[in-house]
Amino acid sequence: MNAGITGVAYALPARTELTDDLQQRVAGGLPVPAGLFRRTTGIRQRQVAADDEYASDLAIDAATKVLADTGTDPLDVDLLLFASATRDMTEPATAHVVQAALGSRGHALDVTNACNSFLNGIDLARSMILAGRAGKALVVTGETPTRAMRPRLRGLTEARTAFAGYTFGDAGAAVLVEPVTGGGILDVDTETHSEHWAVGGIFGGGSRHPRSEEHTYFSGDGRRLREVFERIGAGLIERVSVRTGLGWDDYAKVLVHQVTLPYLERFVAVTGVPRDKLEVTVDELGNMASASIGVQLGRVRPGLNAGDRVLMVGLGGGVSLMTMVWQVS
Numbered sequence: 001m002n003a004g005i006t007g008v009a010y011a012l013p014a015r016t017e018l019t020d021d022l023q024q025r026v027a028g029g030l031p032v033p034a035g036l037f038r039r040t041t042g043i044r045q046r047q048v049a050a051d052d053e054y055a056s057d058l059a060i061d062a063a064t065k066v067l068a069d070t071g072t073d074p075l076d077v078d079l080l081l082f083a084s085a086t087r088d089m090t091e092p093a094t095a096h097v098v099q100a101a102l103g104s105r106g107h108a109l110d111v112t113n114a115c116n117s118f119l120n121g122i123d124l125a126r127s128m129i130l131a132g133r134a135g136k137a138l139v140v141t142g143e144t145p146t147r148a149m150r151p152r153l154r155g156l157t158e159a160r161t162a163f164a165g166y167t168f169g170d171a172g173a174a175v176l177v178e179p180v181t182g183g184g185i186l187d188v189d190t191e192t193h194s195e196h197w198a199v200g201g202i203f204g205g206g207s208r209h210p211r212s213e214e215h216t217y218f219s220g221d222g223r224r225l226r227e228v229f230e231r232i233g234a235g236l237i238e239r240v241s242v243r244t245g246l247g248w249d250d251y252a253k254v255l256v257h258q259v260t261l262p263y264l265e266r267f268v269a270v271t272g273v274p275r276d277k278l279e280v281t282v283d284e285l286g287n288m289a290s291a292s293i294g295v296q297l298g299r300v301r302p303g304l305n306a307g308d309r310v311l312m313v314g315l316g317g318g319v320s321l322m323t324m325v326w327q328v329s
Contacts, residue, residue, distance in 0.1 A: 003129040004184030007070035007176035010298035011061035042261020046169030046286030055086040056097040058172025059142030074104035079134035083111040083121025084141040116316030117290035125177040140174040143289040148218040165218030169286025173294020183327035252308035255296040258282035
C-alpha cells in the first residue's frame, strides 16, 4: 500500500488587480518609472481577496470542490490539515474554521512552514496514512498574502525591503490524500537552512512583535533569498534523480513554487528542466505562497493520465526546500 493524491481543486478570488495599478497605488509619490513593478517581476496581474474574504474561505471553496469531485462525504475525512502560510487568526487553528464549514469531524490542525506549507501538509498526511493513523486526509491551503503588502511606500529605502511583497496574489487549493494500490507519492526530500530565517518574512503577530502594525507587512531581501535557493537548490534536484533514477523525460509535469518570472527563468537555467514541463502561473496570478503548487496541480490534473509522474519543487522562507514525486494512480 502507498498513499497518493486522489483529488485536487483550487479556488481564486474574483477581484483582479493589475500590477501597474498596484504600483500607482503604493508608489504614486515616488520617482519610480511607470511599469517598473511589472517589468521587474514579469507579473501582469493577480487575484485579490475581498475585504470580507478570508484565508479559510478560499480553503473552504477548494475543499468543497474536491469533496464533490471525488464523491467524498465530509464525515469520511478523518484528518484535516490547513497547511498554509496565512491563517485567519492566531488561535484557534484555522483548520477548525474550515472543518466547521465542511461539516466534517476529523482530527484538525494547522501546518505552517511559509511557502512550503502545502507540500509539508501533503507529506504529513501521507505519513499519517502509512502509519495507520488516518484513512482519508484532506489537505487545504488558503493564502491571502496580499494583505501583507505595505499599503504605501514612504521612500526608496523602504521600497527595497518591501518590494518582494508586491509579487503576491491570493488563492486556495485542496487535495484528498488516501491509500492507493498503485502509483501515489513515490519520493519526498527536504533540505533546511535555518540560519537564513531572517532574510525575509512577516515578523509580527507572535511573541516578538505581538501588536506591531509595522511588522505585519512582508519585509525581506529578495535577492539574498534567490542566492540562497540557487546555491542549495540544484543539489536537491540532483539527489532526486540519483535516488529515483528519474530524469526530466520521466515527468509529465514539473511544478515549481513561483515567486517572479525572472526567478522561474533562472530556475530553468540552473536545473535544465525543459520549459514545456512547467505550468507557468506567476505572470497572471503572482506569488500565491503555499497555494502556488496547489493551483498548478489543479490546472494540470485534467491532462494527466494514470502512470504519469509529476515532480513538485517547493521553496519556502526560513529557508526550506522540498521535492515530491507523485505518480497518478
